[in-house]
Amino acid sequence: MILSRTPKPSGSRSLVRKVRTGAALRPRYHRLDPATVEEIPFHTTDGVRLGLTRIGPGGDDRPAVLLLHGHTASADMFLLPETRNLVDVLLDGGYEPWLLDWRGSCRLPYSETGRKYTYDDVSLYDIPEAVSHIRQRIGDRPLFVVAHCMGSLTLSMSMAAGLVPGLAGVVSQGVFLTPKLAGRMSLSMSIAHELLKKHLDHVPIDFRKVGFRSKYTPLFALASRKANCPDPTCQVLHNSAWGMGASLFVHDHLSETTHDRLADLLGPAPLWIVPHLRRIELARSVVRWHDTDHRYRALPQNALDAAGRIDTPVLLIAGSENGLWLDSQKLCHEVLTHRQPQLDVTYREIPGYGHLDTFLGRGAALDVFGYILDFLDKRR
Numbered sequence: 369m370i371l372s373r374t375p376k377p378s379g380s381r382s383l384v385r386k387v388r389t390g391a392a393l394r395p396r397y398h399r400l401d402p403a404t405v406e407e408i409p410f411h412t413t414d415g416v417r418l419g420l421t422r423i424g425p426g427g428d429d430r431p432a433v434l435l436l437h438g439h440t441a442s443a444d445m446f447l448l449p450e451t452r453n454l455v456d457v458l459l460d461g462g463y464e465p466w467l468l469d470w471r472g473s474c475r476l477p478y479s480e481t482g483r484k485y486t487y488d489d490v491s492l493y494d495i496p497e498a499v500s501h502i503r504q505r506i507g508d509r510p511l512f513v514v515a516h517c518m519g520s521l522t523l524s525m526s527m528a529a530g531l532v533p534g535l536a537g538v539v540s541q542g543v544f545l546t547p548k549l550a551g552r553m554s555l556s557m558s559i560a561h562e563l564l565k566k567h568l569d570h571v572p573i574d575f576r577k578v579g580f581r582s583k584y585t586p587l588f589a590l591a592s593r594k595a596n597c598p599d600p601t602c603q604v605l606h607n608s609a610w611g612m613g614a615s616l617f618v619h620d621h622l623s624e625t626t627h628d629r630l631a632d633l634l635g636p637a638p639l640w641i642v643p644h645l646r647r648i649e650l651a652r653s654v655v656r657w658h659d660t661d662h663r664y665r666a667l668p669q670n671a672l673d674a675a676g677r678i679d680t681p682v683l684l685i686a687g688s689e690n691g692l693w694l695d696s697q698k699l700c701h702e703v704l705t706h707r708q709p710q711l712d713v714t715y716r717e718i719p720g721y722g723h724l725d726t727f728l729g730r731g732a733a734l735d736v737f738g739y740i741l742d743f744l745d746k747r748r
Contacts, residue, residue: 393419394475399449412493419469430464431510431748438517440635442475443467450625452733470494474635486644486657491525499532510536517542525654528671535680537747543693546700550614570638574631575600601631615691618722621729681712683743687721
């Protein structure tokens with residue numbers, strides 16, 4: 369098995385917190401042949417360095433599939449070496465995976481340090497410009513997108529704005545045009561932001577980096593209440609979703625190796641983006657944050673109102689036990705079927721699955737990825 373970097377032994381990390389200040393991408397962790405992995409230098413027109421990776425032998429006519437991770441995760445969530453992952457399935461199915469680490473990736477430093485952003489920036493710059501770059505490379509081959517969580521939500525704004533026309537198909541996991549957060553999380557998000565915004569700019573998940581005596585210790589203590597797992601990182605994610613009171617996955621679906629790697633697979637959540645998320649949640653739609661800045665006029669004020677511009681088939685999937693976005697995807701399907709009956713939108717619920725485990729789960733290749741591959745195969 370070939371790994372792009374050597375994992376650190378358990379307990380080897382210093383308790384002194386280290387903050388990345390440069391825009392260098394953290395190395396990937398995978399078991400692919402390095403000769404099939406092409407890391408592409410990529411900067412957006414607003415000057416932000418992102419990560420773009422093509423995987424495959426190249427030189428063939430395989431349809432391309434762009435994979436979009438959720439906020440604070442990275443494209444590594446599609447590359448788990450300890451299980452059969454989505455990239456494995458796509459390669460075996462005759463597709464060419466492309467991985468985008470947009471500015472909310474934990475492989476990049478922007479959620480902790482440096483330039484702040486909103487989801488408008490992802491919808492206006494990151495996704496459309498990555499799609500444009502890929503199209504320059506693949507020519508007239510079909511291009512699909514598989515998107516998770518906030519990667520899917522920001523993609524929906526790009527689609528409603530007409531910035532990524534002509535996609536062969538889109539698979540959206542967790543949330544798309546009609547975000548619906550758990551009530552407890554909605555309340556906690558408002559209260560916690562007001563209480564913490566003067567003291568913290570982000571919520572970390574790796575207790576080994578912050579130590580026992582830090583300003584973050586009360587958050588970890590709160591997350592540990594009624595937790596069944598002794599791991600602090602798991603408590604923050606599974607038991608409280610960065611302290612917001614939701615659950616990100618079904619615990620038993622993760623392999624022991626994946627569970628132990630959670631601190632590498634996800635990163636800190638920036639608090640300064642909460643107001644935009646709160647506005648989105650209150651509207652029950654993807655709405656633009658920037659109302660007066662002319663640079664963002666290409667984005668509609670409300671993506672749901674502009675959904676008629678979507679010109680590609682969409683598969684909405686979600687776990688039946690999604691503790692973060694609840695039944696947002698089912699709601700989206702119902703709303704679009706009623707308001708935009710001309711759209712090709714289908715919904716598939718994955719029994720027994722939560723949110724992250726639809727990609728990170730040890731059984732996801734059997735329980736989830738088949739639906740994705742079937743959707744792509746019918747439209748390639």
